[in-house]
Amino acid sequence: MTWTDRQRTMLRAMGLNVWAPVARPQPVEPALVEVAEPTPLALAEAESVPAAPAAASPQPAPARPVPRGPAPAVPMAVHPAPPEALPPLADDIAALDWPALREAVAACRACALCDSRTQTVFGVGHPQADWMIVGEAPGEQEDLKGEPFVGPAGQLLDQMLKALGLTRSEAPPEQQVYIANTLKCRPPRNRNPEPAELARCEPFLRRQLALVQPKVILAMGRFAVQTLLRSNDAIGRLRGRVHEYDGVPLVVTYHPAYLLRQPADKAKAWEDLCLAASLLQR
Template identity: 50%
Template sequence: MGTEGGRDTIASLRRYLEELKETGVDELPRAAVLQEEKPVQQTEATSSVDSSAPLMPVAEPQAATVGETLDDIRRDLGECVRCQLGAQRTNLVFGVGNPRARLVFIGEAPGRDEDLKGEPFVGEAGQLLTKIIQAMGFSRDEVYICNVLKCRPPGNRNPHHDEIVQCAPFMLRQVRAIGPEAVVALGTFAAQTLLATKEPISALRGRFHDYHGIPLMPTFHPAFLVRYPERKREVWDDMKQVMTLLGKEMPAKKG
């Protein structure tokens, strides 16, 4: 390999590692760096970047109908075994909250706690998300919370492309059934999947994007904030933009 090619490779690896750090992954095992075919394993508390995330927007689901409800979608999903995750989960995690919510939060996939309880964002990261929601002037029951995937990937590994293809259309149907005024994408994977892009979350956050005619704000995943609490201010800046869009009053400063 020439000097220039080696520099390009090093630069690419450095950018990749920087993107992983944004989602809470500090380092990769040596084998994962040397062998690209081996997937990066993430910890229970992290959201992840996956090279298989689709570059094309999620297709309009054929089963979607005008006026369908969340209950309709849940019945259509059934005890889903459309991909390999269906045979490995404990509970399918559909989503919770107000079926007519003004604001929808979308994460990546259920973790261990969510898989056990059958509800999204109930672990440590979920507790932080609840605090963020409350700081915005909402209760958790007033918003809607779901994930791109409805089943936990084993060991919280990165979602595979075929899993995204099978599951993401149901997420889009959920959003359309709710008809929110805004969507918040939590973390790199959710933002990249919803916006059909490979841009890192650091480049996507801080401004609204269009998601099927709905303003979408990407921001850091709560799991990332658990590990890097100094980045909470950036997430709060993002949420203040969402509050302004929704006409919510800013909380009074203490002291």
């Protein structure tokens, strides 16, 4: 029932409340909105507006620098060194004649002495001499000339030989000597020969002794004695008597270089030469 405004006023005057139904809101149909196509001008304006920056993705914390050592070496190509000429075997040396033996000594690289030598010191004298003198190692003068026992020591040796009627120069076999050293190369700064060096060079000396076939051998100096007699005894203990090397009589005496430093022992050396000469007279 719908009350008029006059009736509501009278009812309120009588103390009566007038209830009026509240109209429910009617659902409104959603209106269809027509979306117009954007005009070129609108597109241009939209492009001119800077876009909102995108939310920055969290960046990882910078890595702490790690101490670095030296850069690893880059491997280099390794080329095998050319094989060095092997030293001739003792059995091969034992079959050489004089020319081949001289060539073998000149080409020898069996030890490190070949790197510091000027030239090898082969030997000098008659190839079938009655006397064979064996010294120690070449010195500076021998290395330069290529001949054993030169310089002051060689001059003293020549005087000793001359006193016996012997020489290293041209002469008959009974008057000419053959001289060789245990080493064919000079050790640096004239140091003492090392055992390995003596062992490498010994086959050459053995072949020289076999080719000469002397009637007496005179070993001069400690290293010549050690090589030929395999003895470490001092010269003073070995001299004054006759030894043997492959059936050949051998006499031990001092080296001329030692006699230049110790002239008092020249008399002993002369006794040794006289002992060797007496062996030939027998």
